[in-house]
Amino acid sequence: MTQVFVNIGLSLDGCMAPEGMALEHWQTPGYRNWGAKWGALMGWILRQQYFRENLKLGPGGETGPLNDMLRNTVERTGASIMGKRMFEQGEISWPEEAPFHTPVYVLTHQKREPWVRPGGTTFYFVNDGLESALEQARQSAGSRDIRIAGGADAIQQYLNLGVIDELEIALAPVLFGGGRRLFENLREPAPKFRIDKVFDSPTATHLRYVRD
């Protein structure tokens, strides 16, 4: 059965992105040191062979359990949902062949025709809310899973809808000292999860929670 899942990197102080990491500072990673902080969060992923291949970052890279984990995350995904800000940052960062290879539903007020990329990714711009995006993703995903890709806002809204089945968090040992927190604006009662699996590595602790 299709699972709705989140798979993200998180700083030890609970942020998905450091302060200063925004479109207007994209070319100045020294601004509030956002580039170095982002690197500390994502360093392990940037070194994996599958990630490098998928993002066209060049040959080589580590193979092993973390690489398998990344591949599995992409392969299980039949559709993704993301917020507008994440899309806008990706639009200027992803290679032409965007790294999804499936439909991606973008939550936005902007009206825009579907944007078809080489390699199987099509971005659909959804103007009529969370449930609609989820329903469309469900239609596309078939027997595969739906990833709520981010950012924090989008994940919070789907947590509040109570539809997240699995939370996969790569907790990196870096303190951002501020930024976009993952867990905020949660409605009461908050959704309940239990620990499913923990995979320990020197660069991040991979925590997997499933709905209880």
Next chain:
Amino acid sequence: MTQVFVNIGLSLDGCMAPEGMALEHWQTPGYRNWGAKWGALMGWILRQQYFRENLKLGPGGETGPLNDMLRNTVERTGASIMGKRMFEQGEISWPEEAPFHTPVYVLTHQKREPWVRPGGTTFYFVNDGLESALEQARQSAGSRDIRIAGGADAIQQYLNLGVIDELEIALAPVLFGGGRRLFENLREPAPKFRIDKVFDSPTATHLRYVRD
């Protein structure tokens, strides 16, 4: 050499205590559901034999690696430092034989004579700041370690002083939806830690970070 360490329970959304958990609601754990949330955070610890014995909660309890971990935390501690609010909550909650059995330095503006409890705990009320409390704790601790016991404010201030050598966090799979966040008000550049050890249990993920 004496290490300065933190050992706390943390909710998945990064809180040490849920909203509503305050002295004025101590007798009404139903207030904002703080009692149930606190229970979800601390359930595993309340079931351990050593904790039960130390807090005079009655006989029995689990023995095993978590119990050993708790005993080790108490036995390695030569002195503790805590904030005023934590002390005030403890003052009405701890048994007469307070569970520290060492000097405890309380950061406060209140002037008060040392409070000697049976069983070896003496509370000293420190009015002249963080460094002074740390220096006094160092004198008392001898070759043992110094625990910054909490709450969140006190830990944040010592993180900002750059003196925390080890961060031990029992990350419980509960979302508080609000409360006292551990990681807030951090100064730039934030202190750097690396992952030292992860101990995985069904009820909490025990993360140990050491200063990098």
